[in-house]
Amino acid sequence: MRRILLFALIAFASLIAAGCGQFGKQYKPTGADSSSSAQSQTEEARVSNEKFTDEVKKRDGCTGPDEFESEGSTHTGDPNKKVDYKHNPPHSGDHYDIPAEWGIYDKQQADVATTHNLEHGHIVISYKGLSDKEVDKLRSQVKKNDYHLVLQPRKPDPKNGVYYMAWTTQLYCKKPSAAGLQYMIDNYRDQGPELFTEDTGGGAMGAGKKPS
Numbered sequence: 001m002r003r004i005l006l007f008a009l010i011a012f013a014s015l016i017a018a019g020c021g022q023f024g025k026q027y028k029p030t031g032a033d034s035s036s037s038a039q040s041q042t043e044e045a046r047v048s049n050e051k052f053t054d055e056v057k058k059r060d061g062c063t064g065p066d067e068f069e070s071e072g073s074t075h076t077g078d079p080n081k082k083v084d085y086k087h088n089p090p091h092s093g094d095h096y097d098i099p100a101e102w103g104i105y106d107k108q109q110a111d112v113a114t115t116h117n118l119e120h121g122h123i124v125i126s127y128k129g130l131s132d133k134e135v136d137k138l139r140s141q142v143k144k145n146d147y148h149l150v151l152q153p154r155k156p157d158p159k160n161g162v163y164y165m166a167w168t169t170q171l172y173c174k175k176p177s178a179a180g181l182q183y184m185i186d187n188y189r190d191q192g193p194e195l196f197t198e199d200t201g202g203g204a205m206g207a208g209k210k211p212s
Helices: 002-018 035-045 054-060 109-118 130-142 180-190
Strands: 062-067 124-126 149-153 161-166 169-173
Touching: 035 161, 054 062, 054 180, 062 180, 109 124, 109 149, 124 180, 130 149, 130 180, 161 180, 169 180
Parallel strands: 124 149
Antiparallel strands: 062 169, 124 161, 161 169
16 A cells, blocks of 8 residues: 555656746747747756846836736737726736747737737737837847747837836836846746646747747
């Protein structure tokens, strides 16, 4: 009896270590960009080694990060459902069942999709009113460690600049901030309430996604 119980405990521990279902498994990238994404995960490539000090915040015109109360997390099967988010850009709230693929977009994605990305622990980065040079700089920063990052232009943003959003958290900068992005990655990536590490992205091409 003791031997059977011991085997059962070992089998249970093995399932936990391997990751049951689709939650908690290690992400293995596929597609054209798999080598760069894999390098980001194994070597933890950094966007910046600069500390996100008050001086750096002032230089890059950053405020925050600010944290908020959750607006909920109910899933909907309707991708066209209109959700009245209290905060702009959304930091939480009702959202579509399927998140957007993580990666770099040249068109705005639906808030009901990207809010689900936030719940999964992704960092959703939106920008407005940047010069072409600044957009290129922002994309270059994201590419250095793009895992579970969503970058998109977003016209409804209240101010020109860059919004770095995590679940119930916002960091705003007037211009692309490598130190700010690294701070968000270090402190908020994969920290959402619904950990799901098998979201597609990186090498996969979504509608409106720009690979380079």
